[in-house]
Amino acid sequence: MDDSQRFYLTVTAAGRLVMQGWWGSEATARRKFSLWAGEYGTMSGARITLIDEGQGQTVTTWPDEA
Numbered sequence: 001m002d003d004s005q006r007f008y009l010t011v012t013a014a015g016r017l018v019m020q021g022w023w024g025s026e027a028t029a030r031r032k033f034s035l036w037a038g039e040y041g042t043m044s045g046a047r048i049t050l051i052d053e054g055q056g057q058t059v060t061t062w063p064d065e066a
Helices: 026-040
Strands: 007-013 016-023 046-052 057-062
Touching: 007 026, 016 026, 026 046, 026 057
Parallel strands: none
Antiparallel strands: 007 016, 007 046, 046 057
16 A cells, blocks of 8 residues: 555535545644544535545544444
């Protein structure tokens, strides 16, 4: 796996992909996550997901899965 694309961020709305991006730094990916939540979070049915592809796990989602 290419570490420069370890952290994968997606925005979906109504089950459709709106935005996606890859970063090598978790800190950068988390900043983008926050920015995208502010920018796209008001879209109907929006879901934002940050995945660590190196570990094969979800880092965080918006809205929370609580």
